[in-house]
Each structure stands twice: as C-alpha cells, then as structure tokens.
Amino acid sequence: xxxxxxxxxxxxxxxxxxxxxxxxxxxxxxxxxxxxxxxxxxxxxxxxxxxxxxxxxxxxxxxxxxxxxxxxxxxxxxxxxxxxxxxxxxxxxxxxxxxxxxxxxxxxxxxxxx
Amino acid sequence: xxxxxxxxxxxxxxxxxxxxxxxxxxxxxxxxxxxxxxxxxxxxxxxxxxxxxxxxxxxxxxxxxxxxxxxxxxxxxxxxxxxxxxxxxxxxxxxxxxxxxxxxxxxxxxxxxx
Numbered sequence: 001x002x003x004x005x006x007x008x009x010x011x012x013x014x015x016x017x018x019x020x021x022x023x024x025x026x027x028x029x030x031x032x033x034x035x036x037x038x039x040x041x042x043x044x045x046x047x048x049x050x051x052x053x054x055x056x057x058x059x060x061x062x063x064x065x066x067x068x069x070x071x072x073x074x075x076x077x078x079x080x081x082x083x084x085x086x087x088x089x090x091x092x093x094x095x096x097x098x099x100x101x102x103x104x105x106x107x108x109x110x111x112x113x114x
Numbered sequence: 115x116x117x118x119x120x121x122x123x124x125x126x127x128x129x130x131x132x133x134x135x136x137x138x139x140x141x142x143x144x145x146x147x148x149x150x151x152x153x154x155x156x157x158x159x160x161x162x163x164x165x166x167x168x169x170x171x172x173x174x175x176x177x178x179x180x181x182x183x184x185x186x187x188x189x190x191x192x193x194x195x196x197x198x199x200x201x202x203x204x205x206x207x208x209x210x211x212x213x214x215x216x217x218x219x220x221x222x223x224x225x226x227x228x
Contacts, residue, residue, distance in 0.1 A: 004157070031214060042220040043203070056215065091157055095214075102148070103216070105157035 004106035006092050012112045018080040021109045023092030024073055033103065034067055034077050035091040043091075049075065050097075082113045116141045116208050120219035127194055128227050135189040135222045137204035142182045145207040149178050149189050152201045152221070161202075162189070166209065194226045 005024040013019055025032045033048040047057040052069045060067070064083070069075040079086055089110050093103040117140045127133050137147070146165045150158040162171040162178040164187070170179040177190040191198055201223045205216040 033214075043205075043218040045215055048214060050214075093158075102160055102163055103158070105159070107155075107157045 004092055004094055004104055006090075006106035006109050008109055009107065010110045010112075012114065013082055014114050015083055016081045017113075018078065019082045019086075019111060019113075021077045021090050021092075021111070023075045023077070023106060025075070025092070025094030026104055027073065028096070029094035029104070030072075030097050031095045032069060032075050033093040033095075034075070035093065037089045037091060037108070046077070079111075082111075084113045087111055087113050116144075116206065116217045118204060118206055118217050118219040120202075120204060120222050122222060123220065124223040124225075126225040126227060129194060129196060131194050131226075133191050133194055133224075135191070135202050135224070137187040137189070137219055139185045139187075139206050139217070141208065142185050143209040144182065145209045147178075147180055147187050147204060147206045148216070149176075149187075150203045150205065152203060154200075158203065191224075194224075196226050196228050198226050199224055 004026055007022045030051050034046040036044045036046055044059055046059045047067045048055055049069045065079055067077045089108045091105050091108045093105045095103050119138045121136050144166055148163045149161045151161050152158045162173055164171050164178055164180040175192040180187045201221040203219055203221040205218045207216055
C-alpha cells in the first residue's frame with residue numbers, strides 16, 4: 001500500500017486566500033484524523049472521522065476551518081480565509097478500528113500564509 | 115485533564131551509547147500508550163504501542179516500558195546509531211470508551227553523533 005497520501009506538500013499563500021489540503025487514507029482504514037503541528041503547541045487534533053462521518057471536531061480552531069470526507073478514500077481540510085497564524089504543518093492520519101491508537105501518518109502539508 | 119510531558123526536550127549523545135527517553139502522564143487511567151518517531155520534514159512513524167495491560171514492548175534495539183501507577187513510560191534505545199537521530203513523541207489514549215483522541219507530548223529531539 002502507498003500509505004497515507006497528502007497534497008500539496010508545500011503551500012505558500014497570502015492572507016485572505018482559500019486553502020484546500022487533501023488526503024487519501026490507507027485503503028480499508030475506517031478512521032481518518034487531521035492534525036496541525038507547530039513548534040509552540042506541538043501536535044493538535046483538529047477533527048477525526050469514522051466511516052466518513054465526523055466524530056469530533058472540537059479541535060477545529062474556528063469557523064474558518066472546515067473538513068469533509070465525501071468517501072472512504074478522500075478527505076479535505078479547507079481554510080477560508082487564511083491568516084498568518086494558520087501557518088503550520090498539517091498532517092492526515094488513518095487507522096483501523098480494531099487497532100486503537102495505531103496511526104499511520106502522511107508526510108504532511110506545510111502551509112505558509114504571508 | 116490528561117497531560118503528557120517529555121523530558122528532556124533535546125538530547126545529544128555519541129554513537130554507541132544506550133539511552134532512555136522519558137514520558138510522563140498525569141492520569142494513570144489510560145487505554146494505551148504509543149511511541150512515534152518523526153524525521154525532519156516527514157510524518158510520524160509508529161514505533162511501539164503498549165496496551166494498558168502490558169508492561170513493555172520490544173522491537174529490535176527499542177524497548178518501551180509502561181508503569182501506569184507512576185504515570186511513566188520510557189523508551190530505551192540500545193547501541194544508538196546516527197540513523198536514530200529524530201524527534202521521538204509519546205502519546206496516550208485516555209481510557210474513555212471509544213475515544214480515539216491521542217494526547218501528545220511535545221517530543222524529545224535526539225541527535226546521535228558519529
């Protein structure tokens with residue numbers, strides 16, 4: 001399996017622009033997680049899905065952030081409008097229900113908002 | 115509220131040395147604990163997962179122990195190599211039903227010098 005695939009790997013945008021990050025989980029995994037990583041706060045869980053249904057979005061910073069999972073093989077994280085404080089590395093991870101905690105991470109999308 | 119702390123934040127050792135990384139958590143009621151490795155610019159890779167009923171897990175030169183009563187886990191790396199240089203993070207899943215929200219430490223940045 002190719003693992004969790006994220007795109008783009010790097011994104012540089014200007015404040016106010018819309019940003020869309022994409023994720024393809026490992027085939028057969030029924031959990032999908034979006035994380036944000038910064039030096040100051042470390043890894044923060046933004047939202048996670050089970051069988052394409054959002055289970056917990058309490059980590060989403062504010063209404064500017066939204067996430068969707070239209071099918072088992074694709075998810076998006078959207079920021080609109082983006083702000084400089086959104087600059088971070090965004091990770092997608094997936095896992096199997098029976099292996100609680102055993103996450104498989106993508107290589108991340110590094111976002112820079114100018 | 116569960117909190118995870120990793121000490122030290124950074125560690126530099128000569129090649130060949132045995133070393134221990136520490137992880138502590140404030141609430142002993144955990145479902146499991148997991149150690150991850152993160153290389154610069156990359157995603158996280160799961161190293162070892164310890165269920166709450168287990169005391170330790172081993173993989174090659176790595177050994178992770180868990181002492182729930184004291185709220186501590188250690189990751190022991192034997193005969194360290196320059197290729198072990200990375201950031202090591204620990205995370206716990208709180209013992210709360212179907213909760214899949216890992217609580218993360220900030221990591222220990224390890225440098226193994228040839």
